[in-house]
Amino acid sequence: MEKNNLDNLFKDNLKNFNEVPEEGVWKKIEASLDKNKKNRVVPIWWQLGGVAALLAILFYVVNPFGSNEGNETIIITDIQNTKTDNENDMKEISPISEEKEGVQPVEVTSNSTEKSKTSLAKSTQKTISKDNKDQQQGLVASNDNIKTKKELSNRLQMAEIQNDTISNQQAIAEVSTLNEKSSLKNSQIENQNSLEIDEENAVGQVDKTNGTKKSIYDAIAEQNQDEKEVIIEKNQNRWAMGPSVAPVYFDAQGQGSPIHSNFATNSKSGSLNLSYGLQVSYGVSKKLSIRTGVHKVDFGYDTNDVVFSSSLQASTSDLIDNISYSQASRNLVVESKSRSQAATNDVAFSEFNAASPALEGRMVQQMGYLEVPLELNYALIDKKFGVNVIGGVSSLFLIDNSVSLESGGLVTEMGSANNVNNVNFSTNVGLGFNYDFSSKIQLNLEPVFKYQLNTFSETAGRFRPYSIGVYSGINFKF
Amino acid sequence: MSLEELIDNCKKGQRKSQEELYRKYSGILFGMCLKYSRNKTEAEDNLHDSFMTIFDKIGQFNHKGSFEGWIKRITVNTVLQKYRKERHLDVVTENYGEVMDVEVKESDISLSRLLAYIQELPNKYRLTFNLYVMDGHSHKEISEMLGTSTGTSKSNLARARMILKEKIEKENINIA
Numbered sequence: 183m184e185k186n187n188l189d190n191l192f193k194d195n196l197k198n199f200n201e202v203p204e205e206g207v208w209k210k211i212e213a214s215l216d217k218n219k220k221n222r223v224v225p226i227w228w229q230l231g232g233v234a235a236l237l238a239i240l241f242y243v244v245n246p247f248g249s250n251e252g253n254e255t256i257i258i259t260d261i262q263n264t265k266t267d268n269e270n271d272m273k274e275i276s277p278i279s280e281e282k283e284g285v286q287p288v289e290v291t292s293n294s295t296e297k298s299k300t301s302l303a304k305s306t307q308k309t310i311s312k313d314n315k316d317q318q319q320g321l322v323a324s325n326d327n328i329k330t331k332k333e334l335s336n337r338l339q340m341a342e343i344q345n346d347t348i349s350n351q352q353a354i355a356e357v358s359t360l361n362e363k364s365s366l367k368n369s370q371i372e373n374q375n376s377l378e379i380d381e382e383n384a385v386g387q388v389d390k391t392n393g394t395k396k397s398i399y400d401a402i403a404e405q406n407q408d409e410k411e412v413i414i415e416k417n418q419n420r421w422a423m424g425p426s427v428a429p430v431y432f433d434a435q436g437q438g439s440p441i442h443s444n445f446a447t448n449s450k451s452g453s454l455n456l457s458y459g460l461q462v463s464y465g466v467s468k469k470l471s472i473r474t475g476v477h478k479v480d481f482g483y484d485t486n487d488v489v490f491s492s493s494l495q496a497s498t499s500d501l502i503d504n505i506s507y508s509q510a511s512r513n514l515v516v517e518s519k520s521r522s523q524a525a526t527n528d529v530a531f532s533e534f535n536a537a538s539p540a541l542e543g544r545m546v547q548q549m550g551y552l553e554v555p556l557e558l559n560y561a562l563i564d565k566k567f568g569v570n571v572i573g574g575v576s577s578l579f580l581i582d583n584s585v586s587l588e589s590g591g592l593v594t595e596m597g598s599a600n601n602v603n604n605v606n607f608s609t610n611v612g613l614g615f616n617y618d619f620s621s622k623i624q625l626n627l628e629p630v631f632k633y634q635l636n637t638f639s640e641t642a643g644r645f646r647p648y649s650i651g652v653y654s655g656i657n658f659k660f
Numbered sequence: 661m662s663l664e665e666l667i668d669n670c671k672k673g674q675r676k677s678q679e680e681l682y683r684k685y686s687g688i689l690f691g692m693c694l695k696y697s698r699n700k701t702e703a704e705d706n707l708h709d710s711f712m713t714i715f716d717k718i719g720q721f722n723h724k725g726s727f728e729g730w731i732k733r734i735t736v737n738t739v740l741q742k743y744r745k746e747r748h749l750d751v752v753t754e755n756y757g758e759v760m761d762v763e764v765k766e767s768d769i770s771l772s773r774l775l776a777y778i779q780e781l782p783n784k785y786r787l788t789f790n791l792y793v794m795d796g797h798s799h800k801e802i803s804e805m806l807g808t809s810t811g812t813s814k815s816n817l818a819r820a821r822m823i824l825k826e827k828i829e830k831e832n833i834n835i836a
Contacts, residue, residue, distance in 0.1 A: 188821055188828070189793045192778070195771050197794055199691040207690075207704050208682055211711050215678065218712075566719065 233425060233656060240460070419622065419659030420465040426626070426655030427458040432481040436644030440601060440637070441547065441585070442502045444518045445485050453546075455480035457651055459553070469561045474554060480582070481637075481649060482548040490516040490587050490594075491540040504640070505585055507597040514596060516545065516587065543589030549602055549637070550582025557610060570614035572630060578637075580604045601639045608632040608649070616657070624657040664723060671719050678715055685728070686711075689735050695790050696739040698779055706742060710735040736795070740805055743783045777827045784808075785820035792817050 433452025439445035459477030466472055491514075502516065557574025583598040612630030619625060634647040661669075661680075669677035689710060693703035713734050721730055778786055787806060791797040792813075797805070799813040806813070 188825055191828075192774055192789075192824070193793055195774050196695060196778070198688075199695060199771070199775070200687045201690050201694060202687045203690040203704060203707055207686070207707055208679065210708050211682065212675070212679075214708070214712055215675070215715060218716075219673075 237423065237425075237658065421462070422465075422471075422624065422657040422659045423460070423462045424624075424626075424655050424657040425458070426461050426475070426477070426653050427456070428630075428651040428653035430455050430457045430479055430481070430649050430651035432483055432647065432649045434483065434645050434647040436646050438641050438645030439485060440641040440645050441485065441504050441545065441599065444502075445488070445545070448488065448518050449486045451484045451486060453482040453484060455482060457553070457653070461555075461655065461657075463559065463657070469564060471559045471561075472557070473559055474556050477553040477555070478550070479553045479578070479649075479651075480548060480550045481647070482546060483647075484588075485545040485547070487542070488516060488518060488545045488587065489540045489542055490514055490545075490589075504599055504601045505597050506600045508595055514587070514594070516596070541587075541589040541592075543587055543592075545585065545587055545596070546593075547585050547599060548582065549580060549584075549599075551578040552581055553578050553608075555610060559614060566618045568614075568616045568618070570616070570628075572610065572612040572614050572628060574610050576608045576610055576632060578606050578608065578634075580606075599638075601641070603636055603639055606634065606636045608634045612653075622659050624659065626653070626655050626657060628653040663727060667718060667721060667723070667727065670715065681714075682711060685731055688728070689731065692732065692735050693739065694775060695778055695794060696736065696787065698783075698786075706735070706739050709742070710738040713738055736791075736805075740787060743787060744807065773831065777824055780827075781820055781823060784816050785823065788813055788816040789820040789824075 431452055431454050434450060437446055439448065439450075457477050457479035459475055459479075461473055461475030461477075463471045463473030507514070553576050555574055555576040557572050557576075560571045560573075561568055562571060563569040580602060583602050585596045585599055587594045587596055610630055610632045612628050614626060614628040616627070617625045629650070629652045632649045632651070634649065637647050638645070661677075666677050666681055666684075670681055686707065690703065690707050693706040693710070694700065697703040697706050710731075714731050717734070721727065778789065781789060784806070788802055791802045791805065792799070799810040799817075802808075802813045803810045808816075
């Protein structure tokens with residue numbers, strides 16, 4: 183047999199060979215899917231349980247999103263038609279408490295109203311739904327946001343609703359996505375009703391009124407394109423919040439000293455500190471989000487090669503202007519080592535130095551701040567693993583300020599610097615890497631460079647402080 | 661529901677849609693698995709693993725290109741991965757009885773026989789034959805997929821053809 187004949191024999195018979203597997207295979211796949219789900223979700227929640235509890239407490243105390251945002255998922259709990267015309271039946275939509283479950287009740291409504299030509303107008307967004315079997319329905323959601331626009335309930339200009347209700351809510355967004363596509367393709371809306379939601383009771387009452395079908399249909403056609411974009415955005419979790427922690431390295435460019443010109447030429451070394459806090463972000467669009475938060479951050483640096491001694495006759499001329507000395511340290515004389523050596527050549531100083539031996543060491547300046555950043559986060563890669571560019575400014579509020587001397591293992595408090603501004607700013611540039619554990623939980627790692635603008639009111643020489651921090655944290659999206 | 665919607669719902673992890681997707685494609689993919697595997701049981705295992713990968717990675721499918729092509733690639737890769745792992749077990753498995761016992765209609769005897777012949781081939785020969793003849797890959801592609809050289813791939817194909825030829829000739833004598 184020729185090779186080609188052999189190949190063709192198999193190819194012709196088996197190339198598109200198709201066989202339905204036994205039912206048991208699907209059962210196994212289903213079981214594995216269930217198992218994977220459990221494996222994935224449970225350990226993360228165990229690990230993050232502590233953090234979640236902490237957040238829950240914070241939410242309770244701070245409630246950063248106000249009643250408006252927070253209550254929205256509850257608002258749609260009950261939807262009833264209060265007025266019906268001859269074609270409409272009373273419908274009740276069962277309570278929606280969670281995002282996923284939120285999809286179900288509306289589907290149920292769709293089925294139950296299949297035969298009656300019913301359109302419902304509902305709160306956050308309008309959704310015109312129509313099932314595949316040419317049944318006509320419109321589901322338009324309206325929520326308390328719209329309440330102010332009374333004419334909407336009569337006219338239902340879809341475009342306006344769309345624009346007015348862009349703010350949103352996850353459950354409805356999901357529902358609308360589901361219903362939207364099929365409906366837009368072939369909808370003919372005969373009746374339409376609007377729902378008005380009783381805000382005070384947090385219970386939606388559906389108020390059906392007749393409207394003109396043409397206006398809705400036209401509006402839908404016009405808004406078709408915009409809508410899709412908006413829906414995509416709505417599907418995102420706009421808000422994210424989470425703790426963040428970072429090692430922060432503080433140092434300065436240029437020679438100079440914020441303490442005294444004497445120390446301008448001394449070498450400075452930056453120090454590593456910890457920053458921790460909470461950050462909140464809001465997605466403006468799919469790619470762009472704005473974020474803020476509160477971080478506690480410590481900055482510090484050392485001025486090396488410092489000589490200090492205590493003088494019995496402390497004179498004001500020996501004091502450094504930029505330091506407010508603590509009571510106990512008033513008779514400390516601190517000098518740069520190089521200056522001190524030069525001074526020993528001076529006869530007048532040699533006696534002084536002999537009388538009180540000087541200690542060599544370093545001068546440590548520490549500042550603690552509450553940092554409130556305002557940053558824009560632009561997603562370069564927006565997948566399970568994401569890369570972002572971060573840019574923005576921070577306001578830093580001084581809460582801790584000290585200067586101390588260290589020699590060997592000894593630490594002596596000097597006082598606090600009086601040229602440190604109570605409020606200063608920094609410009610921030612960074613890269614963000616994130617990894618989505620699930621649609622709700624995201625792990626972040628963000629190296630950020632922060633250039634400090636006005637940490638000190640006066641410095642000797644060019645002392646330009648900056649900080650570099652690698653912020654890591656977990657974001658919870660909702 | 662369009663395929664696109666079905667895929668999107670699978671991305672959200674909706675079980676009903678996952679099942680629908682399975683029903684839609686399990687026939688094609690099981691056919692592939694049968695050709696690439698040693699027997700029905702292994703084919704079922706491979707089909708299971710393939711669908712697990714498909715549901716796991718479906719979020720990465722961006723509607724560019726054919727979905728069917730995408731899931732077929734996943735299936736082939738799943739199978740290749742499996743048999744690459746057990747390369748040292750690369751011996752002919754005696755599976756005649758099991759496969760031949762299947763009752764078939766006269767009209768498709770040759771088809772199930774042909775399938776059995778392929779399944780009886782040693783791993784490397786079977787994979788090479790399938791990749792080359794059924795799925796139209798070049799020897800260069802096959803050598804990359806299997807981590808061998810093109811020369812090995814060519815000789816594997818030649819050996820596969822020889823074995824198949826012998827089996828068919830033997831069968832023809834039996835029939836005659």
